[in-house]
Amino acid sequence: MNQNIPVYLLSGFLGSGKTTLLKNLIQYEKKSGRKPAVLMNEAGKVSIDSEEVDSDIPLAELLDGCICCTIQDKLESQLQQLLFDGGFDTLIIETTGVAHPVEVVDSVLSPLFADRFEFKGILTTVDVMQWENRDNLSVQALQLLREQIRFSSLVLLNKMDLISESRIPFILNELQTITSSKIIMTQHAKINFAELKNIQTVDYAGASNIRADKELNLNVLVHTFSDSVERTLFEDWMREVSSTVYRMKGFVPFKNEKYPSLVQYSYGMPLYFEQDMKMPANFVIIGENLNVEHIRKELERLAL
Numbered sequence: 001m002n003q004n005i006p007v008y009l010l011s012g013f014l015g016s017g018k019t020t021l022l023k024n025l026i027q028y029e030k031k032s033g034r035k036p037a038v039l040m041n042e043a044g045k046v047s048i049d050s051e052e053v054d055s056d057i058p059l060a061e062l063l064d065g066c067i068c069c070t071i072q073d074k075l076e077s078q079l080q081q082l083l084f085d086g087g088f089d090t091l092i093i094e095t096t097g098v099a100h101p102v103e104v105v106d107s108v109l110s111p112l113f114a115d116r117f118e119f120k121g122i123l124t125t126v127d128v129m130q131w132e133n134r135d136n137l138s139v140q141a142l143q144l145l146r147e148q149i150r151f152s153s154l155v156l157l158n159k160m161d162l163i164s165e166s167r168i169p170f171i172l173n174e175l176q177t178i179t180s181s182k183i184i185m186t187q188h189a190k191i192n193f194a195e196l197k198n199i200q201t202v203d204y205a206g207a208s209n210i211r212a213d214k215e216l217n218l219n220v221l222v223h224t225f226s227d228s229v230e231r232t233l234f235e236d237w238m239r240e241v242s243s244t245v246y247r248m249k250g251f252v253p254f255k256n257e258k259y260p261s262l263v264q265y266s267y268g269m270p271l272y273f274e275q276d277m278k279m280p281a282n283f284v285i286i287g288e289n290l291n292v293e294h295i296r297k298e299l300e301r302l303a304l
């Protein structure tokens, strides 16, 4: 009798749709009568995405750094703790957008858990617009993006609503030179989850071991707003922000609004979501070669 717990690893570059896929996968698991647990890792000392996971789901979080490079030991102890607490039938691990997924696979496949987990594969979301504009990424970031695709068992080419149909054959051709795994085109990471039954096994040999803290010149800035900001000024600031800011997310307290709004920015596109409860006014900015002090001062100035 094989009662090992299936483990899925969600990978993909910053803002490509991992959390959106996570939410879909949780719904699917619940509908199928299984109870999922989630291990979430975010770059930055505060968690924004964990708010997206319902409170009835066992959730472990690793903050500040990517799983692979800085906190592998903590990952193993979190996995042990989850197993000890029990009460779940599937484990979904969401890595940060700057993690090399194969490093995380190593932890899951550790002899410590060999008789408890059944590793199913890496599901990678790719932001189709980011792929189209990949020349804006640094060499290292582009290599990481390619490796996230290469070692994936199933690729979700996401945000298809943002691309013209005529580009699709070219993009698929490009991706197929990197991976032989199945590529599914998605909007908001919606897939037919029957696809998961036959996902491909991938040979992880030859992974480059890109470590986000060393190879990428990555900056993660967590800003806490001390006061509310004028919405139009904030929007202007977003428009002008450096092209090497890959991702921003968090809760921004706008003047004359009851609660801080959730702001999501990925690949040049800001989205605003009003909230119906008060969330801490933390805002995370992730990019390469950023002038962190300058950004911090600008954000402080907005709240004056």
Ligand SMILES: Nc1nc2c(ncn2[C@@H]2O[C@H](COP(=O)(O)OP(=O)(O)OP(=O)(O)O)[C@@H](O)[C@H]2O)c(=O)[nH]1
Binding pocket: 012, 013, 014, 015, 016, 017, 018, 019, 020, 021, 049, 096, 097, 158, 159, 160, 161, 162, 186, 187, 188, 189, 247, 249, 264, 265, 266, 271
């Ligand atoms: N237009 C469009 N937006 C999408 C789609 N899928 C996700 N988004 C939006 O893209 C933003 C980023 O999505 P997330 O699911 O948070 O991405 P992520 O990969 O988890 O982001 P990080 O964890 O910060 O790396 C959110 O505002 C989503 O609502 C899509 O298919 N089309």
